[in-house]
Amino acid sequence: DSGVTQTPKHLITATGQRVTLRCSPRSGDLSVYWYQQSLDQGLQFLIQYYNGEERAKGNILERFSAQQFPDLHSELNLSSLELGDSALYFCASSVAPPGLAGGDTQYFGPGTRLTVL
Amino acid sequence: GENVEQHPSTLSVQEGDSAVIKCTYSDSASNYFPWYKQELGKGPQLIIDIRSNVGEKKDQRIAVTLNKTAKHFSLHITETQPEDSAVYFCAARQGAQKLVFGQGTRLTINP
Numbered sequence: 001d002s003g004v005t006q007t008p009k010h011l012i013t014a015t016g017q018r019v020t021l022r023c024s025p026r027s028g029d030l031s032v033y034w035y036q037q038s039l040d041q042g043l044q045f046l047i048q049y050y051n052g053e054e055r056a057k058g059n060i061l062e063r064f065s066a067q068q069f070p071d072l073h074s075e076l077n078l079s080s081l082e083l084g085d086s087a088l089y090f091c092a093s094s095v096a097p098p099g100l101a102g103g104d105t106q107y108f109g110p111g112t113r114l115t116v117l
Numbered sequence: 118g119e120n121v122e123q124h125p126s127t128l129s130v131q132e133g134d135s136a137v138i139k140c141t142y143s144d145s146a147s148n149y150f151p152w153y154k155q156e157l158g159k160g161p162q163l164i165i166d167i168r169s170n171v172g173e174k175k176d177q178r179i180a181v182t183l184n185k186t187a188k189h190f191s192l193h194i195t196e197t198q199p200e201d202s203a204v205y206f207c208a209a210r211q212g213a214q215k216l217v218f219g220q221g222t223r224l225t226i227n228p
Contacts, residue, residue: 002162004160042218042219042220042221043218043221045215045216045217048215056213056215092160097213098212098214098215099212100213104149104166106216107163108153110158110159110160111159111160
């Protein structure tokens with residue numbers, strides 16, 4: 001158990017809908033990362049937050065957004081869902097941002113499996 | 118940007134034998150190279166990492182080697198056991214940039 005929690009574990013929804021995925025980082029970790037894992041794309045970095053502020057963006061679609069709250073939990077919002085958005089979504093956390101002491105090691109949560117029908 | 122290629126995509130070895138997975142990266146400024154193990158239904162778990170100022174690192178049956186000149190790094194697992202069966206991912210990062218992952222290797226240990 002990494003200490004990172006994600007809810008829900010599974011989510012089934014229809015095209016055009018909007019969903020929210022939730023992540024609680026390990027106790028003491030200030031950085032949160034979101035990744036998408038699909039069969040043909042591997043693990044793709046979406047976005048990173050540090051202490052409530054966005055720090056880095058990856059291949060995140062405009063239909064997707066995220067935020068980190070004062071209690072450090074994070075939510076990933078996916079809207080206007082398409083069939084191709086079906087994937088595993090992982091949250092990871094680290095003590096600090098990459099490049100700073102403690103920022104290298106990322107601990108991953110168990111993931112949320114999103115199925116868009 | 119960084120690009121990481123990982124080989125092989127699948128690997129099957131007999132229990133007790135060694136397994137080697139290789140990755141190449143494109144950005145010579147990359148300085149951090151972790152390896153993750155992902156078991157079925159779980160998130161990736163860091164098993165070992167290496168920084169660019171080190172050529173080799175060992176942790177019990179697992180070792181990672183880095184060749185900065187050739188821009189490749191490898192994961193070595195010795196005395197493989199059934200519980201080593203999983204998907205393994207390499208990754209590379211330059212400074213404060215994002216982690217870029219390889220496509221993964223599905224390792225199967227045959228009893």
